[in-house]
Amino acid sequence: xxxxxxxxxxxxxxxxxxxxxxxxxxxxxxxxxxxxxxxxxxxxxxxxxxxxxxxxxxxxxxxxxxxxxxxxxxxxxxxxxxxxxxxxxxxxxxxxxxxxxxxxxxxxxxxxxxxxxxxxxxxxxxxxxxxxxxxxxxxxxxxxxxxxxxxxxxxxxxxxxxxxxxxxxxxxxxxxxxxxxxxxxxxxxxxxxxxxxxxxxxxxxxxxxxxxxxxxxxxxxxxxxxxxxxxxxxxxxxxxxxxxxxxxxxxxxxxxxxxxxxxxxxxxxxxxxxxxxxxxxxxxxxxxxxxxxxxxxxxxxxxxxxxxxxxxxxxxxxxxxxxxxxxxxxxxxxxxxxxxxxxxxxxxxxxxxxxxxxxxxxxxxxxxxxxxxxxxxxxxxxxxxxxxxxxxxxxxxxxxxxxxxxxxxxxxxxxxxxxxxxxxxxxxxxxxxxxxxxxxxxxxxxxxxxxxxxxxxxxxxxxxxxxxxxxxxxxxxxxxxxxxxxxxxxxxxxxxxxxxxxxxxxxxxxxxxxxxxxxxxxxxxxxxxxxxxxxxxxxxxxxxxxxxxxxxxxxxxxxxxxxxxxxxxxxxxxxxxxxxxxxxxxxxxxxxxxxxxxxxxxxxxxxxxxxxxxxxxxxxxxxxxxxxxxxxxxxxxxxxxxxxxxxxxxxxxxxxxxxxxxxxxxxxxxxxxxxxxxxxxxxxxxxxxxxxxxxxxxxxxxxxxxxxxxxxxxxxxxxxxxxxxxxxxxxxxxxxxxxxxxxxxxxxxxxxxxxxxx
DNA sequence: TATGTGGACTTTTTT
DNA sequence: AGTCCACATA
Numbered sequence: 001x002x003x004x005x006x007x008x009x010x011x012x013x014x015x016x017x018x019x020x021x022x023x024x025x026x027x028x029x030x031x032x033x034x035x036x037x038x039x040x041x042x043x044x045x046x047x048x049x050x051x052x053x054x055x056x057x058x059x060x061x062x063x064x065x066x067x068x069x070x071x072x073x074x075x076x077x078x079x080x081x082x083x084x085x086x087x088x089x090x091x092x093x094x095x096x097x098x099x100x101x102x103x104x105x106x107x108x109x110x111x112x113x114x115x116x117x118x119x120x121x122x123x124x125x126x127x128x129x130x131x132x133x134x135x136x137x138x139x140x141x142x143x144x145x146x147x148x149x150x151x152x153x154x155x156x157x158x159x160x161x162x163x164x165x166x167x168x169x170x171x172x173x174x175x176x177x178x179x180x181x182x183x184x185x186x187x188x189x190x191x192x193x194x195x196x197x198x199x200x201x202x203x204x205x206x207x208x209x210x211x212x213x214x215x216x217x218x219x220x221x222x223x224x225x226x227x228x229x230x231x232x233x234x235x236x237x238x239x240x241x242x243x244x245x246x247x248x249x250x251x252x253x254x255x256x257x258x259x260x261x262x263x264x265x266x267x268x269x270x271x272x273x274x275x276x277x278x279x280x281x282x283x284x285x286x287x288x289x290x291x292x293x294x295x296x297x298x299x300x301x302x303x304x305x306x307x308x309x310x311x312x313x314x315x316x317x318x319x320x321x322x323x324x325x326x327x328x329x330x331x332x333x334x335x336x337x338x339x340x341x342x343x344x345x346x347x348x349x350x351x352x353x354x355x356x357x358x359x360x361x362x363x364x365x366x367x368x369x370x371x372x373x374x375x376x377x378x379x380x381x382x383x384x385x386x387x388x389x390x391x392x393x394x395x396x397x398x399x400x401x402x403x404x405x406x407x408x409x410x411x412x413x414x415x416x417x418x419x420x421x422x423x424x425x426x427x428x429x430x431x432x433x434x435x436x437x438x439x440x441x442x443x444x445x446x447x448x449x450x451x452x453x454x455x456x457x458x459x460x461x462x463x464x465x466x467x468x469x470x471x472x473x474x475x476x477x478x479x480x481x482x483x484x485x486x487x488x489x490x491x492x493x494x495x496x497x498x499x500x501x502x503x504x505x506x507x508x509x510x511x512x513x514x515x516x517x518x519x520x521x522x523x524x525x526x527x528x529x530x531x532x533x534x535x536x537x538x539x540x541x542x543x544x545x546x547x548x549x550x551x552x553x554x555x556x557x558x559x560x561x562x563x564x565x566x567x568x569x570x571x572x573x574x575x576x577x578x579x580x581x582x583x584x585x586x587x588x589x590x591x592x593x594x595x596x597x598x599x600x601x602x603x604x605x606x607x608x609x610x611x612x613x614x615x616x617x618x619x620x621x622x623x624x625x626x627x628x629x630x631x632x633x634x635x636x637x638x639x640x641x642x643x644x645x646x647x648x649x650x651x652x653x654x655x656x657x658x659x660x661x662x663x664x665x666x667x668x669x670x671x672x673x674x675x676x677x678x679x680x681x682x683x684x685x686x687x688x689x690x691x692x693x694x695x696x697x698x699x700x701x702x703x704x705x706x707x708x709x710x711x712x713x714x715x716x717x718x719x720x721x722x723x724x725x726x727x728x729x730x731x732x733x734x735x736x737x738x739x740x741x742x743x744x745x746x747x748x749x750x751x752x753x754x755x756x757x758x
Numbered sequence: 759t760a761t762g763t764g765g766a767c768t769t770t771t772t773t
Numbered sequence: 774a775g776t777c778c779a780c781a782t783a
Contacts, residue, residue, distance in 0.1 A: 060772065060773080061772065061773080062772090062773085087772085087773065088773075089772085089773045090773085111773090113773080114771095114772095114773085185773095186772085186773045187773090189773080190773095221772095250770075251770080251771075251772085253769080253770065253771085254770085254771060254772080352769070352770075353768090353769050353770070354769085354770085355768075355769090355774090355775090358774090358775085375771085412759075412760095416759080564773080565773060566773085567772085567773080583769085583770065583771090584770080585769090585770045585771065586770090586771080604769095607769055607770080608769095609769065609770095610769085619770095623770080644774075645768090645774090646767090646768060646774070646775090647774040647775080648774090
């Protein structure tokens with residue numbers, strides 16, 4: 001116990017040892033948030049206030065859940081696998097598996113990932129002859145997900161015009177189709193659980209009285225449905241311990257509602273509000289910069305980070321002439337960092353949008369510096385893996401039409417569009433799945449479809465008694481996937497990935513406690529585990545907290561859930577000491593000795609789209625706050641006068657965020673006025689050279705010799721600094737398009753406007 | 759049915 | 774500029 005609370009600062013200690021009441025912990029970046037969460041759980045258990053079974057801990061990512069379990073096992077001898085620690089979706093999956101009948105789901109229901117959901121919607125539109133120009137599948141998907149995240153079924157959505165009425169109809173059709181196929185999308189996992197518990201009183205009361213303590217990580221990221229889900233789980237008895245940071249709320253665009261923090265404070269009558277403001281990560285100048293920047297936001301719960309670590313180094317700021325040159329500068333700085341003893345792993349290059357990584361990657365590649373880009377395709381999202389998974393899905397639940405269509409003719413087995421059309425007609429006519437409709441198709445199409453069904457059936461039959469990894473291996477061979485990729489020119493990597501799927505199955509089986517000899521397909525092993533695994537109370541089947549997934553689902557079903565809910569690593573070549581490239585969003589939660597934040601230009605960061613959204617710029621500022629607070633010791637900020645974007649050169653002004661930082665913490669590496677753009681930017685130079693054809697055209701159009709040039713920086717009394725983006729007309733008629741950053745693009749008459757050179 | 763071509767798109771992302 | 778997707782063609 002002494003040990004457990006040892007080394008906590010007063011605020012952390014206070015948070016960890018709060019009484020069993022609603023609590024809101026405002027945990028600043030680097031303030032030891034995860035430590036507080038895990039220590040709180042350990043303290044509750046060790047002091048005998050609650051048994052491990054009475055704890056529900058919710059996170060957003062699998063990574064965070066795993067981290068929590070690892071730290072918890074390090075703190076006390078406890079089997080965390082049986083505990084209810086997981087993501088919202090993972091926990092919902094667990095609940096729905098245990099109570100599938102009450103939730104009106106088939107036992108082997110499967111989970112659609114975003115790809116699957118979109119392809120399902122496309123199919124739906126096609127089947128109903130809907131013009132996908134008028135109803136873009138992606139929009140319909142957003143519509144449906146948004147409705148679900150607000151707890152609304154199709155019948156609850158109010159439609160005020162024909163267009164929306166149609167959308168609602170399609171939403172209803174979509175849900176019916178999912179139900180027929182026995183599949184649920186991500187939002188459905190949440191909503192279905194919410195509905196299950198709100199309708200089923202004994203079940204609700206069981207869980208409400210069982211979970212005495214509910215702990216929530218990253219509370220600022222909860223959406224409306226998740227917040228209501230928590231309220232329902234908590235009932236009136238549970239102590240909800242919510243940890244979050246409103247200043248790090250950067251996911252509003254996907255439904256996160258920071259307002260949930262103040263709603264929680266109000267609705268739960270929170271009396272225990274603790275701020276963790278002591279930062280253990282960054283040096284003083286970095287924190288001062290972050291603090292001053294975020295102070296420009298209006299709607300804040302209020303928080304200021306401080307450190308004992310001293311001021312440290314100044315923030316280094318660099319103005320580049322082009323994106324290319326910015327990249328080259330980064331590499332020079334990184335090289336000298338490495339020369340001074342930094343490891344590449346400890347250097348991160350952050351950018352607002354993925355498109356910015358290319359130039360940097362090119363530069364790193366030519367410099368021969370190893371790097372790793374986050375955010376690529378993830379293991380379970382690769383096409384070949386999705387194919388293999390689809391075969392497994394069909395063996396587990398043949399009515400999954402998405403899975404059926406994905407592989408019915410892959411590898412090709414002579415089942416073309418015509419055959420499938422016949423099949424889909426039959427399926428629609430009888431209201432059954434494609435798989436079930438196969439017997440209704442006659443002729444040659446029927447024969448080849450029948451052969452496919454036989455393939456799936458015999459794979460299922462032959463592997464019924466085998467452990468999961470062996471089953472996967474057999475499916476890879478029997479499906480013809482391996483053979484297909486062997487014949488393909490660049491199939492080697494794909495075969496390697498498929499073999500990795502077998503390893504993933506092995507790893508899964510041992511990690512989840514299924515045991516390597518457990519048959520993959522046999523039903524739930526509740527009979528074998530016996531004991532208290534499932535108890536009946538008021539006629540309701542109740543899951544015991546220590547019962548892992550093994551008791552409620554087969555290894556195969558569990559593995560398929562895992563594949564959907566945990567798409568796997570998206571890092572390329574892990575392991576190697578490499579520089580880290582990622583968007584600011586994906587950097588959240590990470591920290592590095594040295595951080596480069598690049599592309600700090602108006603329009604890019606803050607992003608131009610954010611100006612139109614209300615609260616958009618504040619979210620961008622929080623994003624910048626997250627970026628700054630990733631750095632431990634050294635922080636570089638850079639921006640560029642010109643940048644190639646979407647095949648066009650853009651002239652941006654520097655980000656407004658520079659004006660919101662403390663001058664005394666900054667060190668400008670480049671002189672305010674650089675050499676002229678056409679000097680450093682080869683492309684611009686080419687355009688401006690008098691001999692070039694392009695320039696002769698420009699001259700004849702009056703683009704030159706009027707005292708101003710495209711790309712030149714100017715200052716205007718009202719609009720501040722800007723960049724000349726284009727010039728039209730000549731002589732006294734000359735007018736210039738000038739990008740004034742936050743003031744937007746202006747068209748000014750050059751003979752009238754008072755402009756100064758910068 | 760594999761392959762090519764034109765057109766539209768382009769902020770951020772986890773489950 | 775680069776990617777993805779739908780549709781057309783050999």
